[in-house]
Amino acid sequence: PRRARTMVDAAFFRAGLRLICAFGCAALAASLRADAAAVAKDPLLSTLGQPLHVSILRFGALAAGIVLLVQLLLDWNVLVDPLRKPEAPPMPPPTADTADPLTYREDRGVTKAVPLYPRAPSSLAGGKLPEFEMAEVASHCTREDCWVVLDGRAYDITGFIDRHPGGVGPILNMAGKDATDVFDNYHAARVYKLMLPQFLVGEVTDVPAYAHVADFRALRQQLLQRGLFETDYRYYAKLGCWLALLFLGALGLATGQVGGGGSLARLSGAAMMG
Numbered sequence: 001p002r003r004a005r006t007m008v009d010a011a012f013f014r015a016g017l018r019l020i021c022a023f024g025c026a027a028l029a030a031s032l033r034a035d036a037a038a039v040a041k042d043p044l045l046s047t048l049g050q051p052l053h054v055s056i057l058r059f060g061a062l063a064a065g066i067v068l069l070v071q072l073l074l075d076w077n078v079l080v081d082p083l084r085k086p087e088a089p090p091m092p093p094p095t096a097d098t099a100d101p102l103t104y105r106e107d108r109g110v111t112k113a114v115p116l117y118p119r120a121p122s123s124l125a126g127g128k129l130p131e132f133e134m135a136e137v138a139s140h141c142t143r144e145d146c147w148v149v150l151d152g153r154a155y156d157i158t159g160f161i162d163r164h165p166g167g168v169g170p171i172l173n174m175a176g177k178d179a180t181d182v183f184d185n186y187h188a189a190r191v192y193k194l195m196l197p198q199f200l201v202g203e204v205t206d207v208p209a210y211a212h213v214a215d216f217r218a219l220r221q222q223l224l225q226r227g228l229f230e231t232d233y234r235y236y237a238k239l240g241c242w243l244a245l246l247f248l249g250a251l252g253l254a255t256g257q258v259g260g261g262g263s264l265a266r267l268s269g270a271a272m273m274g
Helices: 002-043 045-048 050-074 076-080 134-137 158-163 167-171 180-184 187-195 211-225 232-254 262-273
Strands: 103-106 108-116 147-151 153-156 200-204
Touching: 045 232, 050 232, 103 187, 103 211, 108 187, 134 147, 147 167, 147 180, 158 167, 180 211, 232 262
Parallel strands: none
Antiparallel strands: 103 108, 147 153, 153 200
16 A cells, blocks of 8 residues: 555665664764874874865854754744744635535645545445444454444445554554544545545444534644644754754764864763764
């Protein structure tokens, strides 16, 4: 499934970043050792200019600090008062057409108005969906026979349990129950469109409607409409610059390449790294 592939790709990406950092540290250590050995053999080398790794540490930390400072200055009003952060204009309300109602969902960090009900598979298209009651859905509550209710429709996800990226437990906890809100909180709009149709078995006619649940769903729709679930990439840019500043500054101070190599500078580098 696409969701599973996405999570696997993210895991490999994180592992790759860790490997890159590890190789970078190893390369830096080897470079420091080689430079020290070269200077020990020929002291004149120390007067010809600074080694490449020293330039990278110094200018990298300086550049990260400058970029971070610029971003903080541009977002100064937000830092002083987070409530002044500008919001995107709200989206128009989704249609209430009963033939094909729309709802707000989040997908890849962006709010979208999408069909409330995924398109029925070819085996159920063109006619009235089979109808079930919650009592019958509740009888399908095991790993070998698992149904869930989403937006008033029943889905037989027995064949997907072992492939669920979040594990077996979360699905079994909602087996035979109305999982509308739990599912909505953790799945993007594309999951509804691309994965759910194949599991559809019919409609549920007596899904209980609780007042507090209706209030929660209405609030979620308002937040989605205002774009409050949308990803702000400026935050990640500031975070990246801050981490780069910490990493390069800590290495430079701890190795004595920045700050003169004194005890206080090295201790400061160790504290930053910690």
